[in-house]
Amino acid sequence: MSVRPQADADALRAVLRQALADPMPTWSLGGYGAGATFRRDPDEPADLPSDGRPGLVTPRGALVLGEADTLVPVAYETALGGDGWSQALALCRPLALLPPCPDPVVSELGPDDEAARADDRDGVLFCLGLPLRQARLLARVRGAAVPVLRAACGHPAGAALWARLPGLGAVLVAASGRARIEIVLPDAHPGPRALWFDKLLRQGRLHAATAPIPAGLAPVIHLHPPHPLTEAGYDHGRHAAFQGLLARWGDPTLVALKTSILAGETVAVPDSRAARAVARVAQTQKKYLALS
Template structure:
C-alpha cells in the first residue's frame, strides 16, 4: 500500500459538511463485527446535535462528528460482483492512538452527557464490553431498564442481552471519542442500524480483508457516498465526485491502474488482492461509463 500524503483537515471538513447535507449519504462507526450505521430519508425530519456539534439528529437516531483533526482519510472501491461495486471514505486513526479493548463485561458508565439530544442526557449508559478498539458499543436506558442492566454488570454481554435491548427501550450508541452514532431500538432498514456479529468479532480484525487500509491505521468512521448507479440509471456526477476523493485520498498506484484499465489498455494485473479488486471494479464501471 502506497504511503499517502498528510491529511488536510480543512479539505476533509468540507467533504464531511457536504456529505451531512446529502440525504443519500450513509455513515458507519465501529469495527469489524460490531458497530452502527446512520441513514436518513430525504423527507425525514432532521435537526442538529445540541451544543453546536456537527451532525444529524432524526427520530430514529443520530450522528455526531467530533472533528477532522487527527483523522486520516482513505478512499477506496470494493468489487461486489460482476456488475456492482461499493465505495467508501474510511476515516482512520493511527493504531497506536487507539485505546485498548474494554473489559469484556457489562459495566455502568453513568449519565450520557454527550447525547446528541439534550433531553437524552439523563439516560444511563452501559458499556457492553465488546472487544473493539475503534469504538465503544454502549446501551442507553431509563427507568426500570437501568436496574435490569445493572444486574447484568460484571458478566460478558451475550446474544440474549442484545436481543433484550429493544424491549428495554434502549438506544444503542457506538462512540469513539466525540464521534458517535445513536440508534433507537428496535432498528429497521433503511434507517439507522446496530449490528453485532460475534463470530466476526472473535477474529480480532480491524477491518474487512477487502478494505485496502494501510498498515498502522484503523478505520473508525466510514462515509459511504451515494452510489453512482441508481434506480434511474447511472449518475455521472456521483461517479465523478467519488473519483475526486480517490484522486485525493486513494492509493495512487491503484488509481493509476484503474485509469489504464478504463482506457482500454492491455495491463498486466499485479498478483495482489487490491490490484485484482481494482480490475474487477474497472470491469464493472466500464459497463456503466459512457463509450469513449
C-alpha cells in the same frame, strides 16, 4: 500500499459538510463485527446535535462526527460478486492511538454527558464489553431499565440481553472519542441500524480483508456516498464525485492503475488482492460508462 498525500483538513471538512447535507449517504461507526450505521430518509426531519457539534439528529437516531476531521481519510472501492462494487471514504485512526478492548463484561459508565440531544444526558450508559478497539458499543437507558442493566454488570453481554434492549427502551450508542452514532431501538431498515455479529467479532480483525487500509491505521468511521449505479441508469455525477475522493485520498498506485484501465490502455495488473479488485471495478465501470 504506496505513499499517499497528506490529508487536507479543510478539504475533508468540506466533504463531510456536503455529505451531512445530503440524505443519500450512509455512515457507519465501529469495528469489524459490531457498530452502528446511520441513514435518514429524504423527508425525515433532522436537527443539529447540541452544542453545535457537526452531525445530524433525527427521531430514529443521531450522528455526531466530533473530531472526525482530524482522522486520516482513505478512499477506496472494493469488488463484490458479479459486476457489483462498493465505495467508501474511511476515516482512520493510527493503531497506536486506539485504546485496548474493554473488559468483556457489562459495566456502568454513568450519565451520558456526550448525548447528541441535551435532553438525553440524564440517561445512564452501560458498556456492553464487546471486543472492539475502534469504538465502544454502549446502551443508554432510563428509569426502570437502569436496575435491569445494573443486574447484568459483571457478566458478558449475550444474545439474551441484546434481545431485551428494545423492550427496555434502550438507545444503542456506538462511540469513538467524541464521535458517535445513536440508534433508537428497535431499529429498522432502511435507517439507523445496530450491528453485532459474534462470528465476525471472534475473528479479531480491525476491518474486512477486502478493504485496502494502509498498515498502521484502523478505520473508525465510514462514509458511503450514494452509488452511481441506480435503477434509472449510471449516474455520471455520482461517479465523478467519488473519483474525486479517490484522486485525493486513494492509494496513488491503485488510482493510477484504474485511470489507465478506464482510458483503455493495456496494463499489467500487479499480483495483489487490492490491484485485482481495482482492475475488476475499473472494467465494470468502463462498461457502464460506455453504455450510458
